[in-house]
Amino acid sequence: MRPRFSHHSGSNCPEVIIVGSGPAGVSAAWPLLEAGVTVMMIDAASEVPLPAAPRGDIGSFRRDPSRWKVQFGGNLAGVDPSGDQSPKLTTPLAREMLAGFATTIGLRVRDFLALGSLSRGGLSNIWGAVAAVYDDEDLAGSPVRHADLLPSYAAVMQRIGVSGSAGADGLPVEEGPTLTAPAQRLLSAASRSPSRNGFVLERTINAVVMSERSGREGCARCGMCLWGCQRNSIYASGLELPQLCRFPHFRYFGGALVRSLLPQGKGHALEISCKNGRMLLHAPRILLAAGTIATTSLVLRRLGSIGSTRLLTNPVGAMAFMIPALFATPLPERSFALGQLSYRFPLRDGGRAAGVIYGADALPLVGIAGRLPISRPAALRLTRALAPSLLLATCYLPGRFSANTLRVADDDNQRQIVIIEGVQTEDARDTLIAVGRRLAREMRRLGAFALPGSLTIAQPGADAHYAGTLPMGGNGPTACAPTGELKACPGLYIADGAVLTDLPAKHCTLTIMANADRIARYLAARIVSER
Amino acid sequence: MSVGVVALANVVRHIIVTGASGYIGSRLVEMALAAGWKVTVLGRQPLRSNGVARPIQWALGAPLPADATDPDTSADAQALIHLAHDWTNAPSSEDPEGGLNIEGTRTLLRASRAHGLRRFVFVSSQSARADAANIYGRVKWRIEQELVGPGEVAGRVGLVYGGRPQGMFGLLTRLAARAPVLPMVDPWRGVQPIHLDEVCLGLLRLVEGDQVGWLGIASPYSIPFGNFLKILARELHGRHLLVLPIPHRLALLACDALHIVPFGPKIDRERILGLVGTQPMECADHLTTLGLNVEPFAERLRREPASRKTALAEGRVMLKYILRRAPGSALTRRYARALVATGPHGPLPLPRLLHASPALLRVIEPVNRAAPLARRLALATALAEASPQGEQMLARAGRLVRILSGLADLALDALLLPLRLLAGLLAR
Numbered sequence: 001m002r003p004r005f006s007h008h009s010g011s012n013c014p015e016v017i018i019v020g021s022g023p024a025g026v027s028a029a030w031p032l033l034e035a036g037v038t039v040m041m042i043d044a045a046s047e048v049p050l051p052a053a054p055r056g057d058i059g060s061f062r063r064d065p066s067r068w069k070v071q072f073g074g075n076l077a078g079v080d081p082s083g084d085q086s087p088k089l090t091t092p093l094a095r096e097m098l099a100g101f102a103t104t105i106g107l108r109v110r111d112f113l114a115l116g117s118l119s120r121g122g123l124s125n126i127w128g129a130v131a132a133v134y135d136d137e138d139l140a141g142s143p144v145r146h147a148d149l150l151p152s153y154a155a156v157m158q159r160i161g162v163s164g165s166a167g168a169d170g171l172p173v174e175e176g177p178t179l180t181a182p183a184q185r186l187l188s189a190a191s192r193s194p195s196r197n198g199f200v201l202e203r204t205i206n207a208v209v210m211s212e213r214s215g216r217e218g219c220a221r222c223g224m225c226l227w228g229c230q231r232n233s234i235y236a237s238g239l240e241l242p243q244l245c246r247f248p249h250f251r252y253f254g255g256a257l258v259r260s261l262l263p264q265g266k267g268h269a270l271e272i273s274c275k276n277g278r279m280l281l282h283a284p285r286i287l288l289a290a291g292t293i294a295t296t297s298l299v300l301r302r303l304g305s306i307g308s309t310r311l312l313t314n315p316v317g318a319m320a321f322m323i324p325a326l327f328a329t330p331l332p333e334r335s336f337a338l339g340q341l342s343y344r345f346p347l348r349d350g351g352r353a354a355g356v357i358y359g360a361d362a363l364p365l366v367g368i369a370g371r372l373p374i375s376r377p378a379a380l381r382l383t384r385a386l387a388p389s390l391l392l393a394t395c396y397l398p399g400r401f402s403a404n405t406l407r408v409a410d411d412d413n414q415r416q417i418v419i420i421e422g423v424q425t426e427d428a429r430d431t432l433i434a435v436g437r438r439l440a441r442e443m444r445r446l447g448a449f450a451l452p453g454s455l456t457i458a459q460p461g462a463d464a465h466y467a468g469t470l471p472m473g474g475n476g477p478t479a480c481a482p483t484g485e486l487k488a489c490p491g492l493y494i495a496d497g498a499v500l501t502d503l504p505a506k507h508c509t510l511t512i513m514a515n516a517d518r519i520a521r522y523l524a525a526r527i528v529s530e531r
Numbered sequence: 532m533s534v535g536v537v538a539l540a541n542v543v544r545h546i547i548v549t550g551a552s553g554y555i556g557s558r559l560v561e562m563a564l565a566a567g568w569k570v571t572v573l574g575r576q577p578l579r580s581n582g583v584a585r586p587i588q589w590a591l592g593a594p595l596p597a598d599a600t601d602p603d604t605s606a607d608a609q610a611l612i613h614l615a616h617d618w619t620n621a622p623s624s625e626d627p628e629g630g631l632n633i634e635g636t637r638t639l640l641r642a643s644r645a646h647g648l649r650r651f652v653f654v655s656s657q658s659a660r661a662d663a664a665n666i667y668g669r670v671k672w673r674i675e676q677e678l679v680g681p682g683e684v685a686g687r688v689g690l691v692y693g694g695r696p697q698g699m700f701g702l703l704t705r706l707a708a709r710a711p712v713l714p715m716v717d718p719w720r721g722v723q724p725i726h727l728d729e730v731c732l733g734l735l736r737l738v739e740g741d742q743v744g745w746l747g748i749a750s751p752y753s754i755p756f757g758n759f760l761k762i763l764a765r766e767l768h769g770r771h772l773l774v775l776p777i778p779h780r781l782a783l784l785a786c787d788a789l790h791i792v793p794f795g796p797k798i799d800r801e802r803i804l805g806l807v808g809t810q811p812m813e814c815a816d817h818l819t820t821l822g823l824n825v826e827p828f829a830e831r832l833r834r835e836p837a838s839r840k841t842a843l844a845e846g847r848v849m850l851k852y853i854l855r856r857a858p859g860s861a862l863t864r865r866y867a868r869a870l871v872a873t874g875p876h877g878p879l880p881l882p883r884l885l886h887a888s889p890a891l892l893r894v895i896e897p898v899n900r901a902a903p904l905a906r907r908l909a910l911a912t913a914l915a916e917a918s919p920q921g922e923q924m925l926a927r928a929g930r931l932v933r934i935l936s937g938l939a940d941l942a943l944d945a946l947l948l949p950l951r952l953l954a955g956l957l958a959r
Binding site: 062063064065067068071072075076077079080327328329330331364365366369370373374375376377378379380381382384385 | 852853854855861865868869872873893896898900908909910911912913914915916917918919921922923925926930933934936937940941943944947951
């Protein structure tokens with residue numbers, strides 16, 4: 001099933017235009033459409049189909065003579081062994097997805113990794129699928145409370161399907177796939193020994209369906225998660241477009257890139273470029289969900305002469321642990337390669353550190369082998385022996401440890417550019433190191449030992465959790481109302497990560513979706529009442 | 532190799548080629564045939580007919596054979612590409628320097644005009660100048676002056692490389708393969724290298740076009756000749772070539788000396804003079820006129836079969852070191868392809884000893900992971916892991932064997948670490 005394509009004709013302008021087909025845009029579309037509001041979704045994605053996900057399970061994949069094509073691409077362009085990037089960013093699928101974003105939006109970065117995708121579903125196609133729910137402590141400082149978001153969390157989770165262990169607040173969570181052996185051991189050790197000093201370790205909730213749901217098959221634990229989910233068990237927002245297209249009052253306009261936002265009468269106009277050239281679309285209300293970086297640059301240009309805004313990210317590190325009892329055991333034939341366990345603990349000066357623990361039995365060895373300070377042949381063999389016993393943990397700090405800025409400008413050729421400067425606070429690095437030490441202590445208590453020297457600290461932006469540029473609450477020139485409406489531009493709503501007030505260390509995607517749902521519910525009610 | 536870019540809708544349908552057995556000529560004929568032209572080749576030896584090109588016996592100086600033109604094609608749909616050159620410079624009585632080359636070309640030109648051929652394309656040289664240092668350059672220039680009729684044009688060709696190792700390219704390739712240190716006249720002198728296929732395509736475009744005078748068929752950018760040879764040695768032979776600048780008088784002496792030595796490369800002093808006298812040639816506009824895209828030298832060279840051979844040899848060393856057994860040919864080929872795909876660096880110069888026993892890499896494997904050799908090893912590791920052979924090697928051992936061999940590996944690594952550090956210091 002493919003989304004329909006229709007072009008806007010001036011006669012019947014939609015009540016709301018949504019910009020972007022990522023998790024936020026799709027989550028905002030549902031409540032509007034269900035309330036009968038006419039919606040047009042504008043998406044920069046072209047019609048080029050993304051590479052198909054490979055079939056089979058991880059065991060047969062390891063022996064597959066054409067495995068290299070999946071791993072590096074048929075042209076071997078992805079075989080560059082220098083990268084210290086996360087393995088999920090270097091697959092041919094990911095490279096395809098991320099390609100062209102920076103040049104298209106005119107991105108200039110300093111000390112910052114800015115990821116974005118112009119493909120259908122945006123970054124959700126390479127989303128690790130960790131679905132975390134923010135509690136009131138995570139939402140401290142935000143005008144939106146956990147209780148405000150709860151109905152939206154429930155609706156989104158019901159819609160996209162999440163699994164793991166039964167959630168709190170009666171949220172709909174299925175029993176997830178069996179964890180990898182080292183994660184299972186860790187979890188059972190944690191259940192035997194009570195947590196101390198606020199260290200919490202629990203099963204990760206992932207946006208993975210366990211049974212058939214709207215054309216997606218349940219997870220069969222094939223272990224190919226990294227290379228693209230062949231059953232579509234892992235959520236990606238593009239999967240929902242066919243369902244949205246069934247609403248008669250929904251129109252999808254693909255291959256259209258929004259160049260600028262303009263005021264027009266009581267409403268707003270979007271200048272877009274598509275294959276037919278440039279055109280102007282207008283609607284009384286526009287809901288921006290193009291992803292924090294793209295959304296923010298559109299808004300900054302619309303507001304004019306704002307200077308730079310802050311851009312929140314989670315400073316991130318990673319660390320490797322091993323469980324000796326599993327060393328040198330054979331690698332499993334099947335696995336589940338997404339987040340296994342989530343941990344969090346309070347930081348000394350407030351807020352929490354959090355992270356997700358992954359197995360390594362379904363990852364290419366070369367990335368880990370490259371970090372071992374021994375000869376290559378020995379490193380490859382040792383990594384193979386280590387892999388079944390390895391646990392890889394990410395460590396995230398709250399957004400207050402980031403001090404990145406984003407601004408818009410024109411370059412020498414009068415071309416619009418977006419400039420991001422990556423900065424972390426002075427104590428970010430030391431705090432990450434301290435978090436790593438604390439994590440190592442807790443893990444040792446549970447029988448997992450940190451590999452010496454394995455803590456690596458990534459550059460700003462590597463988390464891809466971009467947020468907080470147009471925050472709800474506050475009085476700054478770029479502030480939004482709790483309804484997501486940009487205070488300086490009535491009728492312009494922000495529904496993606498840009499609108500988050502703060503960025504706790506937990507993964508933000510599910511909250512962005514729930515918040516988009518909440519904003520759209522409010523907007524739908526308002527539009528219906530005005531009729 | 533495809534030459535599909537040459538449009539078939541041109542008016543010229545038949546080409547007569549002189550010097551068709553030479554380095555450029557033979558490839559030119561192949562490409563012209565592949566692009567759908569009728570081709571007649573003129574040569575001294577009865578040319579091996581491949582059943583497609585029509586061979587006719589002819590020698591420079593002789594009149595154009597009556598059957599050289601194609602009776603089934605009108606004269607204005609025929610062209611002549613003149614490549615033949617007499618290297619002996621057989622003097623004619625009245626013109627000791629121009630000799631057969633000038634006389635022979637005049638004869639062809641007269642015939643071409645008499646038949647009313649649409650195009651006469653003369654293959655000239657970047658060194659063509661009235662005051663060129665070598666006879667070759669002066670003769671080429673003098674011939675160019677004869678091209679005054681409509682449809683007569685010269686293509687000044689830069690330093691040609693690629694294809695079969697013949698001509699100047701063959702000579703330089705042999706030099707780059709053998710000499711450990713290459714004494715060289717003025718190694719900073721710029722050359723404008725162009726691939727054989729690009730030259731032939733350019734000449735065919737001249738046949739199709741209506742340009743007159745001369746056009747440069749060479750790289751728009753020049754690189755120092757010393758670098759050209761270093762790249763040649765690295766890409767084609769995986770060698771590190773030292774270039775030693777020497778005065779050109781000494782070079783001429785040396786090449787005279789080489790003629791006395793019975794074996795070893797012979798170098799024509801004419802050619803040395805040709806290189807010394809090379810002047811930069813502006814040709815970017817000409818290339819645009821011809822619609823010719825000239826690839827950077829190192830990148831294009833990497834796709835040459837000889838270069839591939841070196842990459843394959845490197846692949847065998849790297850992969851055998853990682854796998855500890857000889858790699859399969861598919862895996863080795865993938866390594867060579869990955870080298871081309873991953874960047875501007877060609878094969879590494881590896882000592883011969885390593886080709887014999889790749890395991891010795893363990894002693895010199897760089898500790899610094901950014902070192903070129905370390906990056907190649909990382910590449911080999913990635914490819915080896917993602918191959919059935921690698922998987923078989925990794926999956927084979929039982930748990931105890933894995934643990935014990937892992938410990939042995941670590942112990943050996945610890946022992947060898949001082950040597951590796953030392954090797955790293957020496958490499959700096």
